[in-house]
Every structure is written in C-alpha cells, then in structure tokens.
Amino acid sequence: MAKFLIEATYTAEGLRGLAKDKASGRQTAVTQAVAGIGGKVEAIYYALGDVDVFVVCEFPDNASAAALSLAISATGMVRTRTVPLLTVAEADQALAKTVKYKAPGA
Numbered sequence: 149m150a151k152f153l154i155e156a157t158y159t160a161e162g163l164r165g166l167a168k169d170k171a172s173g174r175q176t177a178v179t180q181a182v183a184g185i186g187g188k189v190e191a192i193y194y195a196l197g198d199v200d201v202f203v204v205c206e207f208p209d210n211a212s213a214a215a216l217s218l219a220i221s222a223t224g225m226v227r228t229r230t231v232p233l234l235t236v237a238e239a240d241q242a243l244a245k246t247v248k249y250k251a252p253g254a
Contacts (some may be wrong), residue, residue: 149188149206151233152213156201162225163200178203181219185212204233 158166166174171194179189187207194201207213210232217230234242 149208150210150213151190151204151206151235153231153233154201154203154205154217155199155229155231156203156220157198157227158200159225159227162223165225174201181216182207185215187212187216 175192178192182189182205185207187205190204190206192201192203213230217228220226220228
C-alpha cells in the first residue's frame, strides 16, 4: 500500500466541532473513514502553526486517497492537502531512471 501525508487545517466551524468531539473523537472518525476505504492510519499528530493536523496513512491506491480528501473537504470544515510519500527505496528507484527533459528556454 502507498503512504500519504494528509495535512488538515480546520475552519472556525471545524474548530468548534473539534472542541465538541475532542481530538480522540476525531481520531476515531478519521480512523474509521480510512479503514472504510481499505486504508490504515499510521499516526495522527496535532500541531501548532498553519497546519492543525498531520495524518500519516496508507491507501491501496491514489483513488482511495483522493476519495478521503474529497469527502473531508466537502464538509467545508477542514481544508486538506494530501502528499504521496516515497520510501527511500522508491526515491532511489526514481533517481535511477533516465528522463529526457529540456528545461524552458534551455
């Protein structure tokens, strides 16, 4: 399964919901949603700064990750950014590939 990092930022209404549900309640909701589409949550971290929550999870494919992101964003209470993660081995595989590309203006 592929790993993803989901960055989530609550709207004001979403923060009110978080205060009501508590972080543990949101963890349960996210874990169940991810499992419901064949994925698995590895970790959830709350943070200070521009991003409120970081979720590391696995999905069977990109479409499953996109489905979760779309469902969460459609609520209007959270803005998300989903980042595919590469293992060290996958990064090495990418670096070993030859790509013929001409930069603009080169």
